[in-house]
Amino acid sequence: MALMRLLVVVAVAAAVAASCRPALADPAVSALPGLPVAGLAVGFYNESCPQVEDLVLAEMRAFVEKDRTLGPAMLRFMFHDCLARGCDASLMLKSRSHKGEQDAASSYGLRGYDEIEQIKAKVEAACPLTVSCADIIALAARDAVYLSNGPRYAVETGRRDGKVSAKFDAENDLPPPSSNIVDLKTYFSVKGLGWKDLVVLSGSHTIGSAQCSTFASDRLYNFSGKGVQDQSLDKAYAASLREACEPGLDNDTTSLPMDPTSPYDFDLSYYRHVRGNTGLLLSDQALMDDRWTREYVERMAAAASPDEFFADFAVAMTNMGRLEVLTGGSGEIRETCAAYVD
Ligand code: HEM
Ligand SMILES: *[C@@H]1O[C@H](CO)[C@@H](O)[C@H](O)[C@H]1NC(C)=O
Ligand SMILES: *[C@@H]1O[C@H](CO)[C@@H](O)[C@H](O)[C@H]1NC(C)=O
Ligand SMILES: *[C@@H]1O[C@H](CO)[C@@H](O)[C@H](O)[C@H]1NC(C)=O
Numbered sequence: 001m002a003l004m005r006l007l008v009v010v011a012v013a014a015a016v017a018a019s020c021r022p023a024l025a026d027p028a029v030s031a032l033p034g035l036p037v038a039g040l041a042v043g044f045y046n047e048s049c050p051q052v053e054d055l056v057l058a059e060m061r062a063f064v065e066k067d068r069t070l071g072p073a074m075l076r077f078m079f080h081d082c083l084a085r086g087c088d089a090s091l092m093l094k095s096r097s098h099k100g101e102q103d104a105a106s107s108y109g110l111r112g113y114d115e116i117e118q119i120k121a122k123v124e125a126a127c128p129l130t131v132s133c134a135d136i137i138a139l140a141a142r143d144a145v146y147l148s149n150g151p152r153y154a155v156e157t158g159r160r161d162g163k164v165s166a167k168f169d170a171e172n173d174l175p176p177p178s179s180n181i182v183d184l185k186t187y188f189s190v191k192g193l194g195w196k197d198l199v200v201l202s203g204s205h206t207i208g209s210a211q212c213s214t215f216a217s218d219r220l221y222n223f224s225g226k227g228v229q230d231q232s233l234d235k236a237y238a239a240s241l242r243e244a245c246e247p248g249l250d251n252d253t254t255s256l257p258m259d260p261t262s263p264y265d266f267d268l269s270y271y272r273h274v275r276g277n278t279g280l281l282l283s284d285q286a287l288m289d290d291r292w293t294r295e296y297v298e299r300m301a302a303a304a305s306p307d308e309f310f311a312d313f314a315v316a317m318t319n320m321g322r323l324e325v326l327t328g329g330s331g332e333i334r335e336t337c338a339a340y341v342d
Contacts, residue, residue, distance in 0.1 A: 034192065037156075039327025044135075044158035050129035053139060053155075059119045060130045060143040068264050071144040072208025073111035078141035079201070079320070080110060081134065083191065084170040088325025090134035090335035092116060095165065100341060103266030104170035109211055112266040113338070116140065120337050122144030133337035134159035138321050145313070149208050150266030153314030156321055166342050177210070177281040178218045181289040191323055193316075199293040200316040201299070202284060203309060205258040206270035210280055212245035212252035221247045232285055234277040241280075256280070268309060270301035 045052045063070045081091040084101050091101045092113065101107060105341045114135055123131045135157040145154040175187040188198045220242055225229040227236055245252055256262035258280045259270050270279070274297050287293040300309050 021044045025048050030255055034322060035046040037322045037325055040158040040268060040325060042154045042156055045131060049130045051126055052123055052131050053121050055126060056136060056139040057118055057143050059122055060140055060147060063115050064147050070115060071148050074140045074144040075204055077112040080174060082320050082323045085162060087159055087321055088326050088331060090162045090165040092133055093165035093339055093341050095151040095341050097342050099167045100165040101167060101170040103210060104167045105169045106174035120192050124335060129333050132159050132161045132333050135289045139204050145266050148264055149309040151314060156318060158327050160326040161334055162326055162331050177214050177283050179283045181286040184283055188253050193319060195292050197316045197319055198275050199296045200312045201285055202287060203270050205284055207264055207266055209255045209257045211252055215281050216245035216252060220245060232277055237278045268300050268303055271297050275301040287300055
């Protein structure tokens with residue numbers, strides 16, 4: 001059922017991509033800086049709000065100093081905003097009938113709603129009704145990476161905010177952690193993102209944590225629904241995970257680092273873990289099941305410097321940041337990011 005639906009989505013998306021975005025990089029090859037999007041530019045607010053990037057960085061620095069788990073949360077936030085209905089801050093919209101993106105199962109564990117709103121308030125005080133929440137989300141994600149010793153790549157701005165937020169968009173378009181490599185590539189290619197975007201952006205899991213409920217069943221207790229442990233998972237690592245995650249609980253909120261050796265450092269160790277069968281999620285391990293993504297994992301795992309990963313990450317985040325954006329006269333600039341859709 002879900003697969004059928006996905007296939008239909010793929011076919012439709014392929015047709016749409018072929019008809020209106022003919023020059024989009026072949027998702028199978030990918031990776032390349034995709035086509036520029038009219039209305040987006042680095043420094044879109046140079047004239048209208050020159051201090052915006054400094055304001056976002058100052059706020060992000062304060063948040064992370066108080067609670068460093070907020071950095072990874074803000075990076076994940078942009079992924080979830082962009083995959084569901086484009087980078088339009090629709091994730092900030094609330095639904096009284098519980099039918100918004102926030103209510104989707106895929107939004108489980110998301111944090112950062114209050115922080116985005118607080119940054120927005122600071123920006124509004126300096127530049128009223130000028131900067132979109134979608135841009136604030138993209139800038140906050142970049143600064144989360146930077147504050148974890150990652151690159152401070154240039155971020156395109158100029159997005160405007162959407163007025164629609166639907167649970168089914170998030171549920172259909174965000175890959176679950178149980179995804180295999182074919183699922184993952186499909187979810188990404190529907191959006192015009194290729195295998196390289198997938199393997200590079202998955203490198204985000206070099207920071208932050210996941211709750212037992214998102215991986216314990218897949219990897220420790222019920223691999224493929226067979227009631228067993230995932231044989232590809234490193235045995236010693238699995239044993240330590242079993243200590244932390246109770247069997248038979250599908251709501252275990254115990255939170256474990258995805259990169260236990262350096263959970264707040266944006267570095268290459270994610271790729272070393274995936275290569276060494278100590279990646280946490282099934283979707284992380286799945287990157288070893290495709291020739292191209294595996295080669296990338298292996299090359300990054302062996303690399304002496306993170307420079308190539310950092311450069312690739314900047315490109316892939318730019319690609320993701322261009323998904324279905326509203327620019328020019330589309331969408332709106334709200335005074336607050338949160339608003340009720342119903
Ligand atoms: C490729 C498919 C992906 C899957 C299946 C996936 C799945 C997940 C899951 C299940 C968690 C744990 C959530 C929780 O337990 O609270 C997580 C955390 C995270 N994800 Fe992903 N993710 C994917 C791609 C991405 C991408 C593209 C990014 C960013 C560009 C990203 C950034 C993060 C970050 C930073 C965290 C840690 C959040 C925190 O510590 O609060 N992920 N992801
Ligand atoms: C804003 O200024 C930066 C730095 O001078 C420049 O690189 C960028 O192209 C400018 N952007 C716009 C849209 O004017
Ligand atoms: C394991 O997964 C299968 C298939 O999804 C399910 O029928 C079964 O109840 C699960 N077992 C446990 C112990 O959760
Ligand atoms: C989690 O699930 C168990 C049963 O599986 C239940 O006893 C417990 O109350 C639940 N905890 C929460 C926080 O929902």
